[in-house]
Amino acid sequence: DTGVSQDPRHKITKRGQNVTFRCDPISEHNRLYWYRQTLGQGPEFLTYFQNEAQLEKSRLLSDRFSAERPKGSFSTLEIQRTEQGDSAMYLCASSPFGTSGGANTGELFFGEGSRLTVL
């Protein structure tokens, strides 16, 4: 399978614990995005990387959240001191730079998501 891969698919944790999610993008894609989705809502942008550089972060990304993409390939999203409000689906997406229509077309390829439940 050459799509975007996320791990774990499901995570149940207790409030206050730290969790880490991993995303492996499509191999030739140099842009990687993290989104959060809660029930009944569309995905909300958290952050994005171009290669290893984190170029934009949403205000939703509090200081308890940190994302890395150390070698410009896979990425991790860590949530420290989880709260019940962090319960959501965390979606990773990737895209190639310079697709048709221009470099910034929003044509994202999403993974299946990592569902977090904080008790």
Add this chain to the structure above:
Amino acid sequence: GQQLNQSPQSMFIQEGEDVSMNCTSSSIFNTWLWYKQEPGEGPVLLIALYKAGELTSNGRLTAQFGITRKDSFLNISASIPSDVGIYFCAGPFNQAGTALIFGKGTTLSVSS
């Protein structure tokens, strides 16, 4: 902040019927995208629109980029059970076009 309003919120239709849904924005977009999400999956891109007035088809799906650049429409013809899912409109909300804002989605149910 920017918002995307999708209508209707949900639809219950019979197999074979045509479906129309729309999305409006509080500001102008240069790109409109339509995604579909099925249970337990991530969204999948259906159609991307880049020019005001553009009409683009993908099989039984047709989407239009509104002339005002503040709206877009998605039509599904002759619906089938596998069309079930949540349909999201999206557009880039930052100047670089690298971050998308999504609507809340239209949930489609198809009975056979």
